[in-house]
Amino acid sequence: MRVPVRRHYLMCPPRYFTVEYTINPWMDPSQPVSAEKAMAEWNTLAETYRGFGHTVDAIEPEPGLPDMVFAANSGTVVGGRVLGSRFRAPQRAAEADHFRRWFVDHGFRDVVMPTHINEAEGDFAWTGTLLLAGTGFRTDPGAHAEAQEVLGVPVVSLQLVDPRYYHLDTALFVLAEGSQGDRDQDLRPQIAYYPExxxxxxxxxxxxxxxxxxxxxxxxxxxxxxxxxxDGRNVVLPQEATGLAERLAARGYEPVLVDISELRKAGGGPKCCTLEIRNPADNPHSTL
Incomplete structure (x- = not known):
């Protein structure tokens, strides 16, 4: 039996969603997009999380920043410490300070903005025991050492080699966080990933x-x-990922398939829209 763990998420509604430039292989400005459809997909995703008992906060979107909906790229939070982001693409650079202000305004005092290019949870995945860190297309390798110093957790660097999977979160995600304690209480984290x-x-x-x-x-x-x-049991996936859903179900997880077809036109899915806030005050080990 998989046990879900209560989560706290920060999301940004895609009120100004559009595709006006190309900064990843999924984006094609010549194709029509619908902000209304993107908003409907986002609302369904947020309500799915709330239906599981998770907390969902929302940051106000800003005109002229259509990719702000992809909140995961704007911060990494472990143990209440916040490492902000520094985007490689100039079109997204202004997003970082909007998220920094949100954290400060909501009582986070340990907020550090990086000196290296760092696209946050796009390239950082917390497993409960260590931080997996991607590089190759967006986040600088130097950001990995910076994350270790700021967050105080061990970091494992991973090299991405396929431009279609330019962020770690397009090729890997954490299914269940691990923990370290007495030998008999250690729990190994579980992940899913695409080896190639x-x-x-x-x-x-x-x-x-x-x-x-x-x-x-x-x-x-x-x-x-x-x-x-x-969340350790419920796994939210794009509705097309039926093969992966079957393999997860065979492992005891509960796949939940959602439509992200409009958001995917800008290169995003469920995780891209979801920044996880790991704050001790949230009691992150509380089961549902």
Whole structure:
């Protein structure tokens, strides 16, 4: 029996959603997009989280920042410490300070803005015991050491090699966080990932760290199926990721498929829209 853990998320409604430029392989400004449909998908995603008993906060979107909906790229929060973001694309640069102000206004005092290019949870995945950190297309390798210093957690660097999977969160996500305690109480984290998105050396590291990982197929990855969100039991996935959903169900998880077809036109899925706030005050180990 998988046990869901209460979560706290920060999201940004796509009120000004559009695709006016190309900064990833999914974006095509020549294709029509609908802010109304994107908003409906976002509302369904937020209500899905609330239906599981999770807390969802919303930050106000800003005109001229259509990608602000992808909140995961704007902060990494572990133990109440916040490491902000520094975007590689100039079109998104202004988002970082809007999120910084939200954290400060909501009582977070340990907020650090990075000096290296760092696209936050786009390239950082907290497993409960260590921080997996992606590089290769967006986040600078130097940001990995900076994250370790700011957040005070061990960091494992992973090299992305396929431009379709330019962020770690398009190729890997955490299914269940682990914990460290007495030997009899240690819990190994579980992840799902697409091996071919990573360099050979990084694939070896992942096999060594996560021998029981759920391996995704090319079809899973091609619909952004690895851009999922899990609370330890309920796993929110794009509705096309049916193969991955079957494999997760066989492991005891409860897949929940949602429509993100409009948001995907800008290169985002459930995780991209979801910044997790890991604050001790939220009692992150509280089960539902």
């Amino acid at each position: 998105a990573f360099s050979p050396g990084s694939q070896q590291v992942l096999r060594r760290l996560f021998p029981d990982a759920v391996l995704a197929t090319e079809a899973d990855a091609a619909c952004l199926g690895l851009n999922g969100v899990s």
